[in-house]
Amino acid sequence: MLLYAATFPYRPHCMFRPLELFIGLRYARARRRSQFISFISVVSIVCITISVMALITVMSVMNGFDYQLRSRILGAVxxxxxxxxxxxxxxxxxxxxxxxxxxxxxxxxxxxxxxxxxxxxxxxxxxxxxxxxxxxxxxxxxxxxxxxxxxxxxxxxxxxxxxxxxxxxxxxxxxxxxxxxxxxxxxxxxxxxxxxxxxxxxxxxxxxxxxxxxxxxxxxxxxxxxxxxxxxxxxxxxxxxxxxxxxxxxxxxxxxxxxxxxxxxxxxxxxxNSNFFSALAMEKKVMFIILSLIVLVAVINLVSMLMMLVTDKQAEIAILRTLGSTPRSIMGTFMVQGVLVGVVGIALGVSLGCLLSWQVPAIVKLIERIFHVTFLSPDVYYISEVPSRLDPVDVLAVAVVTFLFALLATIYPAWRASRTQPAQALRYE
Known part of the structure; x- marks a missing residue:
């Protein structure tokens, strides 16, 4: 498939797309010989989706508590x-x-x-x-x-x-x-x-x-x-x-x-109330950093997937090099693969995270009713319900940070692909 796309790169439907983007998207739609690589790709998408969803939900719940506390304090102050x-x-x-x-x-x-x-x-x-x-x-x-x-x-x-x-x-x-x-x-x-x-x-x-x-x-x-x-x-x-x-x-x-x-x-x-609200703001920043590390761990699966993909496609990479593709072009092709996986995971994570954040109070009430537990007892806590307040700025920040992690994760595997020597790769083909 890579050879086909490189041999006929100037079809009318791809005239306005870069060669690397065309090859990467065309290859993403193709059936792969290794089902294990496809499985790792799915796992990478799922991990990124879950981590983005968790980060958005936690940030929304913290925003909810912050809003509730501000509202109650400003009710008297x-x-x-x-x-x-x-x-x-x-x-x-x-x-x-x-x-x-x-x-x-x-x-x-x-x-x-x-x-x-x-x-x-x-x-x-x-x-x-x-x-x-x-x-x-x-x-x-x-x-x-x-x-x-x-x-x-x-x-x-x-x-x-x-x-x-x-x-x-x-x-x-x-x-x-x-x-x-x-x-x-x-x-x-x-x-x-x-x-x-x-x-x-x-x-x-x-x-x-x-x-x-x-x-x-x-x-x-x-x-x-x-x-x-x-x-x-x-x-x-x-x-x-x-x-x-x-x-x-x-x-x-x-x-x-x-x-x-x-x-x-x-x-x-x-x-x-400067000390109180400063502590809340600091807690929110720390939670964002900690949960961003979870996103980083999820993105590591992307590195593994791309490294196996580069190893599996050594012959195709060599043929592209012999047809005139530059190392930069090869690197861009594989970066498109990794970024595509990251974008799909981010899109799913943002969608599910927004939906979950919107329904968190109802979900918590349902869990309390089913399992007969109380997460925030009115006898102990002044906020007896788990609040949630979705902030578009937080959602954008999560999406941007995850995209940057995914982009950085593609650099090393793509660089390894661009260093492939055609003669050495085709020696046993």
């Missing part, structure tokens, strides 16, 4: 936070709030005041209390969308109502309608009692479950006017800002810091 000095009210906060809302990319802004406290019910624990304005707080957080019992709008000035995270309510042994004693580490004096911390009894009017332990177990919400009364100040301690694109947080933060001056601090969600 705003994109940009403007804060005053600890224990002080934000100066001219109403004017600052109006200016913030005029900025481009700002979709919401709301005042807040945070207090350190000690809560006592049937149990006791320390917690952070955040004073919010229930009318506009949904613009910057998702607490209202994660209420388990009670109503978010029950927070009203002077009502002395409090919302607890579900884990915090469990620690305190409280439910909706129960009383909780709030102790604030701000000392006040009287002639009879001396210096005592500020205490106040609140009524639990709701319980939320945001899905992050940091907020479900350590945070409570009250009305911002009640928080100001406990802290003994007039005005909020800061402003929380929500953007239409969280990736613009640093840009907007710089603009706010320059506009508001040094009397306030401006931070972003990335500043508050």
């Amino acid at each position: 705003s994109h940009v936070t403007i804060s005053a000095y600890p224990g002080e009210a934000l100066p001219a906060w109403q004017q600052d709030l109006a200016e913030v809302r005029k900025l481009p990319h700002v979709v919401g802004a709301a005042p807040y005041l945070e207090l350190q406290s000690f809560l006592a019910g049937r149990g006791s624990t320390g917690a952070q209390i955040r004073g919010v304005d229930p009318a506009i707080e949904p613009q910057v957080s998702a607490f209202n969308a994660h209420m388990v019992t009670g109503q978010f709008q029950s927070l009203q000035p002077g009502s002395w109502h409090i919302l607890l995270g579900n884990d915090l309510a469990t620690k305190l042994g409280l439910a909706v309608g129960d009383k909780v004693l709030v102790v604030i580490p701000r000392m006040h004096s009287s002639p009879l009692t001396g210096s005592l911390p500020v205490t106040r009894s609140f009524t639990v009017s709701g319980i939320y479950a945001l899905g992050m332990e940091e907020y479900d177990a350590n945070m409570a919400l009250i009305d911002i006017h009640d928080a100001e009364a406990l802290q003994g100040i007039h005005g909020p301690g800061g402003i929380r800002v929500q953007l239409d694109d969280m990736n613009r947080a640093a840009q907007v933060a710089r603009q706010l810091q320059n506009g508001l001056g040094p009397q306030v601090f401006v931070s972003t969600w990335m500043d508050d």
Whole structure:
């Protein structure tokens, strides 16, 4: 077949194809004398397919966890936070709030005041209390969308109502309608009692479950006017800002810091959680590198297949050389063979990987139902389902890396084929 293609290379249907590509594709469609080489070719395609599929699926699952964690963290943490000095009210906060809302990319802004406290019910624990304005707080957080019992709008000035995270309510042994004693580490004096911390009894009017332990177990919400009364100040301690694109947080933060001056601090969600998200990004990169090594191992089968093919086709290579084919042409012909196997494996792997990534949550649920197991127990993990989020950039990266591995795998066997000496190869033919 190689001799036939080299003898008649200028047929009309191949006028616009390079000779090496024509010979390689024509030979790929031909029946081979060695069934073992064909078997190795199939094995190479299967190995590349499985490795590409596994890499895409793992990357999609990691993207899913990353997205879930970001969504849950940003349900309580705003994109940009403007804060005053600890224990002080934000100066001219109403004017600052109006200016913030005029900025481009700002979709919401709301005042807040945070207090350190000690809560006592049937149990006791320390917690952070955040004073919010229930009318506009949904613009910057998702607490209202994660209420388990009670109503978010029950927070009203002077009502002395409090919302607890579900884990915090469990620690305190409280439910909706129960009383909780709030102790604030701000000392006040009287002639009879001396210096005592500020205490106040609140009524639990709701319980939320945001899905992050940091907020479900350590945070409570009250009305911002009640928080100001406990802290003994007039005005909020800061402003929380929500953007239409969280990736613009640093840009907007710089603009706010320059506009508001040094009397306030401006931070972003990335500043508050930089170590956590940096660890996630590093873990994703490491997993990509490790699983890329699996792709590399799969591509080694391609080297074996091409080496056996070169040995099997010594006579045909010699005839092509005697007909005028250059070593470069011979090398290109065998590289086409290897790249073709790699492209087929990549195409199948990408197709199956995308399909598997799309169906991972359903497949995991099916396995759990059949074998009566739970991979992510809700009692242990805050994300109780295996998430998956397919990213086209990751799919492209996997395909490109695998193609480069396949291309590199063809170089040595093709080079060995190009070094074939016609006289030596035809000696025993």
